[in-house]
Amino acid sequence: MTLPEPARRIRVRPLTRANLSIQATLIGLTLLTVYSFTTFDSRNIELEQAVRDMFDNFRLLLLEPRLKNVSVLEMLHQLFVTAGLGLLTTIFGAIIAFFLGLLAAQNLAPRWLTDVIRGGTAFIRAVPTVLWVLFFAVSVGLGSVAAIIGMTFHSAGYLIKAYSESFEEIEPGVLEALRASGANWWQTIFQAVVPASASALLSWTFVRFEINFSTAIAMGATAGAGGIGFDMFMASGFYLDLRELGAFTYAILAFAIALEWGATRLKANLGPQRH
Amino acid sequence: MQPDIFQLRQRQSALFFVLLSGLTYGAILLTNYDVVQGLTAIPRAFVWATANFIPDDEAWQRLPRILDKLRETVLMAISSATVASALGLAVALLGATTTRPHPWFSPPARAIASVFRNIDVSAWALILLFSFGQSAITGYFALFFVTFGFIVRVMIETIDEIGTESVEALRATGAGYLAIITQSVIPACLPQLISWVLYMIETNIRSATLVGILTGTGIGFSFDLYYKSLNYSSASLVVLVIVVAVLLIEALSNAIRRAVL
Numbered sequence: 356m357t358l359p360e361p362a363r364r365i366r367v368r369p370l371t372r373a374n375l376s377i378q379a380t381l382i383g384l385t386l387l388t389v390y391s392f393t394t395f396d397s398r399n400i401e402l403e404q405a406v407r408d409m410f411d412n413f414r415l416l417l418l419e420p421r422l423k424n425v426s427v428l429e430m431l432h433q434l435f436v437t438a439g440l441g442l443l444t445t446i447f448g449a450i451i452a453f454f455l456g457l458l459a460a461q462n463l464a465p466r467w468l469t470d471v472i473r474g475g476t477a478f479i480r481a482v483p484t485v486l487w488v489l490f491f492a493v494s495v496g497l498g499s500v501a502a503i504i505g506m507t508f509h510s511a512g513y514l515i516k517a518y519s520e521s522f523e524e525i526e527p528g529v530l531e532a533l534r535a536s537g538a539n540w541w542q543t544i545f546q547a548v549v550p551a552s553a554s555a556l557l558s559w560t561f562v563r564f565e566i567n568f569s570t571a572i573a574m575g576a577t578a579g580a581g582g583i584g585f586d587m588f589m590a591s592g593f594y595l596d597l598r599e600l601g602a603f604t605y606a607i608l609a610f611a612i613a614l615e616w617g618a619t620r621l622k623a624n625l626g627p628q629r630h
Numbered sequence: 631m632q633p634d635i636f637q638l639r640q641r642q643s644a645l646f647f648v649l650l651s652g653l654t655y656g657a658i659l660l661t662n663y664d665v666v667q668g669l670t671a672i673p674r675a676f677v678w679a680t681a682n683f684i685p686d687d688e689a690w691q692r693l694p695r696i697l698d699k700l701r702e703t704v705l706m707a708i709s710s711a712t713v714a715s716a717l718g719l720a721v722a723l724l725g726a727t728t729t730r731p732h733p734w735f736s737p738p739a740r741a742i743a744s745v746f747r748n749i750d751v752s753a754w755a756l757i758l759l760f761s762f763g764q765s766a767i768t769g770y771f772a773l774f775f776v777t778f779g780f781i782v783r784v785m786i787e788t789i790d791e792i793g794t795e796s797v798e799a800l801r802a803t804g805a806g807y808l809a810i811i812t813q814s815v816i817p818a819c820l821p822q823l824i825s826w827v828l829y830m831i832e833t834n835i836r837s838a839t840l841v842g843i844l845t846g847t848g849i850g851f852s853f854d855l856y857y858k859s860l861n862y863s864s865a866s867l868v869v870l871v872i873v874v875a876v877l878l879i880e881a882l883s884n885a886i887r888r889a890v891l
Contacts, residue, residue, distance in 0.1 A: 373890055373891075376886060376889035376890050377820055377821065377890055380890065384827065387705065387708045387709065387712070388712045388713060391706065394702070394705065395767075400762060406761075409758065409762070412760045436660055439657035439658075439661045440661050442653060442657045443657045443663060446654050446657075477877065477880075478873060478877075480876075481872070481873040481876040482869060482872065484836075484840075485839065485840045485843060485850075486869055486872070490675065490679070491672075491675050493678065493862070495667060495668075495675075498662075499661045499662050500667050500671060503663050504672060569752075570750075572753060573840055576753075576756060576844065577752065577840060581662075584752065587753060590756075591759055592756070597757075600756065600757060603753075607748075607749065607753060611749075
C-alpha cells in the first residue's frame with residue numbers, strides 16, 4: 356500500500372493576522388531603514404576613514420585612560436553629584452507617582468479621573484527630559500534646580516504609569532473583601548494595595564533610578580546640571596582629551612553596572628516579577 | 631516569645647523611611663538643590679509659559695522646516711534601532727544558553743552588551759564626536775550602540791525563556807544548526823523582538839532629541855537654535871511637534887504590538 360502523495364506543500368506557517376503583521380512590520384522597518392540611508396545628511400564625511408578613526412579613538416579611550424584637569428577625588432565627587440541628582444529625582448518622582456498612581460488605577464479611582472491623569476502623564480512622558488529641564492531653566496536659570504524639577508516631572512510621568520499598572524494587578528476580591536468589611540479608602544490602600552504591590556513598586560523605582568542616573572549624565576552635558584556629565588562635556592568639546600574622557604567613561608560604566616547588578620539582585624530577592 | 635509581627639513591620643518601615651530621608655538630605659546637600667526655589671519655580675514656569683511659550687504666526691511659518699528636521703530625527707531613530715536589533719539578535723543567538731555554538735561565547739556576548747548598554751547615549755555621543763564630528767553619523771552610532779546593547783540583553787533572556795523543547799525536537803530530526811535557528815528559534819522570538827524594537831524606536835526618538843542638541847543635528851538642533859536665540863515661541867512649536875510625533879508613534883507601535891503578540 357502506498358500513501359497518497361500530498362497534493363501540495365503543507366503550509367508550515369499559517370497566514371494568521373499575527374504572522375501577517377509581523378511580516379508587514381519587518382518589511383516596513385526595512386524600507387524605512389533603506390530610505391533613511393538614502394537621505395542621510397553625513398556632511399561630507401569620509402565614512403571609511405572616520406570608522407577607522409573611531410576604532411583608533413576607542414583604543415585611546417579604553418586602553419589609555421587618565422585624568423588631567425580634575426583629580427580622582429574631584430571625579431568621584433562629581434560622580435556622586437550625578438548619582439545624587441538621579442536619587443533625588445527618583446525619590447521626588449516616586450512620592451508624586453505614588454499618590455497620583457493611586458488615582459490613575461482603574462480599580463481604585465473613578466474612570467474620569469484615571470483618564471485625565473493618564474492623558475496628562477502621556478503628554479509629560481512624550482516631552483523628552485532635556486526639554487523639560489531647559490523649559491524650567493528659563494525661569495530659574497541653568498543649574499541643579501532646573502535639572503531636578505525637569506527630571507522629576509519625567510520620572511513622575513513614567514512612575515505614575517508603572518505604579519498604576521501594578522495597582523491594577525491586585526486581586527479584585529481582596530479589595531472587595533476590605534470594602535465589604537467597612538474599610539475606608541485609605542485603609543484599603545494601606546492594608547491591601549500597598550503590601551500587595553510593594554515589591555513591584557520597589558522594582559520599578561529602582562529601574563527608574565538607573566534611567567535617572569543616565570539622564571543626570573546627559574543633563575550635565577546638555578543642560579548645565581553639573582556632575583560628571585559636565586566634566587565629560589568639557590573633556591570632549593573643550594579640552595578635546597580622549598584619555599580623560601576615557602577615565603570618566605570607566606567611572607560611569609562602573610557605577611551603571613553596579614546599579615544593574617543591584618537591580619538584578621533586588622528582583623531575584625523579591626521573587627518572580629513582571630519583566 | 632514570638633516577636634510581635636506588626637511591631638516588627640512597623641520598625642522595619644520606620645528604619646526604611648529614616649534611611650531614605652537621610653539619603654535625600656545628603657543628595658540635596660551634594661547637588662546644591664534649593665528646595666524653596668524648586669517649589670516656587672514650577673508655578674512661575676507655567677505662568678511664564680502661558681504668555682511666552684506658545685507658537686505665534688512667525689513660528690507656524692517655520693513649521694515646514696521643523697517638520698523636515700523631525701523627519702530626519704524619526705528616520706534616524708528607526709534605522710538605528712532596526713539595524714542594531716538585527717545585529718543584536720545575531721549576537722544574542724551566539725550568547726544565549728540554548729543556541730550558543732560553544733559555552734565560551736556567552737560571557738563575551740553578555741560583557742559586550744553590558745558595556746554598550748551602560749554607557750549612556752549622551753556619553754556615546756561625546757565620544758563619537760571625536761571621529762564623526764557634528765554630523766548625523768555621530769547620533770546614529772550613539773543610538774545604535776545603546777540599542778544594540780539593550781537588544782542583546784533582552785533577546786538573550788527571551789531566547790532562554792522560550793526553552794529547549796523545540797530546539798531539541800528539531801535536533802532529534804537531524805536538523806542542522808542553521809535550520810534550528812531559522813525554523814524554530816527566530817520564529818518563536820520574533821514577536822518579542824518586534825515589541826522590543828518598537829520600544830527602542832520610541833526611546834530613540836526621545837534620545838535623538840538629546841543627542842541632536844550635542845551634535846547639532848535633527849530636531850534637537852532646531853530646538854537648541856530657537857532656545858538659545860530666545861525665540862521661545864518657535865521653540866514651543868518644536869516641543870509641540872515632538873509631543874505629537876511621540877504620541878503618534880506610541881499609538882502606532884501599541885497597535886502593532888496588539889496585532890503581533
